[in-house]
Amino acid sequence: MLRAHSVADVRRAESLAMAQLPDGALMQRAAAGLAAAVTDLLGGTYGRRVVLLVGAGDNGGDALWAGARLAGRGAHVEALLLSDRVHDEGLAALRRAGGLVREDLDGLAAGADVVLDGIVGIGGRPGLRPDAVAALDRFPGVPVVAVDVPSGVDVDTGRLDGPHVRADLTVTFGTHKAAHLIDPASMASGALHLVDLGLDPFLEHAAPVVEALQPDDVRALLPRPGPDAQKYTRGVVGVRAGSGTYPGAALLAVAGATSGLVGMVRYVGPDAVADTVRTAHPEVVGAGRVQAWVVGPGGGDDGAQMLAEARADDVPLVVDADALRHVDGPLPGCVLTPHAGELSAMLDVERTEVEAAPLRFVREAAGRWDCVVLLKGHHTLVADPRGRVRVTTTGVPWLATAGAGDVLSGLVGSLLAAGLDSYDAASVGSWLHGAAATQASGGGPLTAGRVAVQIPRLLRELLAGLG
Numbered sequence: 001m002l003r004a005h006s007v008a009d010v011r012r013a014e015s016l017a018m019a020q021l022p023d024g025a026l027m028q029r030a031a032a033g034l035a036a037a038v039t040d041l042l043g044g045t046y047g048r049r050v051v052l053l054v055g056a057g058d059n060g061g062d063a064l065w066a067g068a069r070l071a072g073r074g075a076h077v078e079a080l081l082l083s084d085r086v087h088d089e090g091l092a093a094l095r096r097a098g099g100l101v102r103e104d105l106d107g108l109a110a111g112a113d114v115v116l117d118g119i120v121g122i123g124g125r126p127g128l129r130p131d132a133v134a135a136l137d138r139f140p141g142v143p144v145v146a147v148d149v150p151s152g153v154d155v156d157t158g159r160l161d162g163p164h165v166r167a168d169l170t171v172t173f174g175t176h177k178a179a180h181l182i183d184p185a186s187m188a189s190g191a192l193h194l195v196d197l198g199l200d201p202f203l204e205h206a207a208p209v210v211e212a213l214q215p216d217d218v219r220a221l222l223p224r225p226g227p228d229a230q231k232y233t234r235g236v237v238g239v240r241a242g243s244g245t246y247p248g249a250a251l252l253a254v255a256g257a258t259s260g261l262v263g264m265v266r267y268v269g270p271d272a273v274a275d276t277v278r279t280a281h282p283e284v285v286g287a288g289r290v291q292a293w294v295v296g297p298g299g300g301d302d303g304a305q306m307l308a309e310a311r312a313d314d315v316p317l318v319v320d321a322d323a324l325r326h327v328d329g330p331l332p333g334c335v336l337t338p339h340a341g342e343l344s345a346m347l348d349v350e351r352t353e354v355e356a357a358p359l360r361f362v363r364e365a366a367g368r369w370d371c372v373v374l375l376k377g378h379h380t381l382v383a384d385p386r387g388r389v390r391v392t393t394t395g396v397p398w399l400a401t402a403g404a405g406d407v408l409s410g411l412v413g414s415l416l417a418a419g420l421d422s423y424d425a426a427s428v429g430s431w432l433h434g435a436a437a438t439q440a441s442g443g444g445p446l447t448a449g450r451v452a453v454q455i456p457r458l459l460r461e462l463l464a465g466l467g
């Protein structure tokens with residue numbers, strides 16, 4: 001499991017670790033890891049032009065010490081100081097290694113192979129000062145490596161408030177921070193590289209702000225049939241989806257549900273849609289007992305009735321699309337799967353507010369409806385009413401395509417029916433959905449149907465220990 005911790009917990013762990021180490025040891029570990037990551041990015045050091053943007057705190061100190069290491073290996077390093085006071089020892093080390101120090105933009109060379117953002121780290125307030133913005137503007141198209149976090153983002157919430165760095169790579173220290181994973185700041189973080197500082201023992205009891213499933217976690221949680229399995233013991237998922245207007249949503253939700261994770265799939269809906277579903281998926285049967293219902297995709301005006309009928313069975317539900325606006329009270333054990341537009345309507349706030357603070361609103365919704373809420377987006381969030389949050393880091397922007405959400409709801413429903421609890425079903429389903437999309441995309445466009453087809457192939461690789 002990949003975990004992101006709060007700034008307060010990082011600081012606590014840092015001071016416990018420092019109490020057992022010589023002065024400056026953590027910063028040296030950070031700088032060594034940073035210099036190595038920059039060297040990898042540049043494919044070498046000798047003759048490379050490196051610009052350091054250096055703020056007042058230890059984040060600037062990391063950049064200076066890393067710059068000194070790079071200069072020592074033949075890089076041409078120039079530091080722009082963005083404050084009257086910067087890390088003294090780091091500055092002295094850079095000078096000793098032959099690095100150049102500038103106090104204003106005018107003195108700075110025109111080009112660079114990489115810019116290191118050591119403006120602010122976990123001690124920064126959101127936004128950037130004009131001098132930092134001007135310095136960044138000086139290097140259009142040059143790769144930016146953020147030191148610890150892209151400067152200017154809100155580290156604990158992933159919110160943006162004013163200008164901020166857009167990094168190609170973020171080299172972070174000790175543990176991940178929420179801003180690396182949570183939108184919109186995650187989109188400013190670029191690729192992530194974690195440098196181990198030995199903080200793990202001191203973070204053991206700190207509850208993460210968010211966590212992200214990794215392939216081993218998903219593999220361990222996947223339902224698989226035992227030798228005595230029969231179709232009913234593996235779980236039966238029911239799908240109530242589709243309408244005359246949106247028959248395709250039923251097909252896609254059923255396609256997501258028939259990925260092989262349950263023993264049987266039932267479909268209940270208009271006769272004409274049911275015929276189409278059974279033509280495409282002959283293994284799908286009609287009404288009967290289920291262990292979980294998926295309700296809402298393409299339901300149109302039937303959304304309220306679909307939800308009421310599914311609730312009557314007293315089994316866990318995945319409530320999606322047209323059923324979401326009919327949720328009128330707590331739904332313990334269930335999963336709601338809105339995108340930002342649907343969640344904003346449910347909470348009666350603007351869509352832009354949800355997009356600006358998805359962590360806040362997904363938590364609020366999970367508390368309000370006493371169930372798991374899966375908020376779809378670039379990095380989908382899954383929150384439970386206890387305040388736990390998982391973030392999905394699999395997937396590709398090509399997945400933002402009509403019907404992809406229908407496949408997801410069917411898949412999550414099948415995991416619920418197979419016996420996973422609602423938090424695991426939602427987060428594992430979202431992970432698989434994104435990973436299947438990445439595989440199916442292969443760097444190019446996707447359709448929702450191709451994501452569904454990819455899921456059993458992905459499962460096969462996961463179960464074989466690949467990926």
Ligand SMILES: NC(=O)C1=CN([C@@H]2O[C@H](COP(=O)(O)OP(=O)(O)OC[C@H]3O[C@@H](n4cnc5c(N)ncnc54)[C@H](OP(=O)(O)O)[C@@H]3O)[C@@H](O)[C@H]2O)[C@@H](O)CC1
Nearest residue numbers: 014026027030056057058059120121122123124125127148
């Ligand atoms: N934790 C660890 O284990 C380790 C942490 N390490 C490193 O330390 C970093 C944290 O360092 P830190 O605490 O010195 O704070 P930091 O982020 O440099 O910024 C604070 C300074 O910035 C200023 N400032 C604030 N907002 C601003 C803004 N918007 N725009 C401009 N300036 C702004 C503010 O000055 P002020 O404006 O208040 O005068 C203040 O002086 C951490 O991210 C990591 O890189 C590693 O070395 C080793 C292990």
Ligand SMILES: Nc1ncnc2c1ncn2[C@@H]1O[C@H](COP(=O)(O)OP(=O)(O)O)[C@@H](O)[C@H]1O
Nearest residue numbers: 339376377378396397399400402403404405406
């Ligand atoms: N920028 C993005 N990058 C990656 N995945 C995305 C992005 N935007 C949306 N998605 C994913 O695409 C899917 C779209 O689902 P949804 O909005 O419900 O579409 P539909 O209602 O047409 O089925 C979701 O799984 C969502 O997480």
Ligand SMILES: [K+]
Nearest residue numbers: 117120147149
């Ligand atoms: K930074």
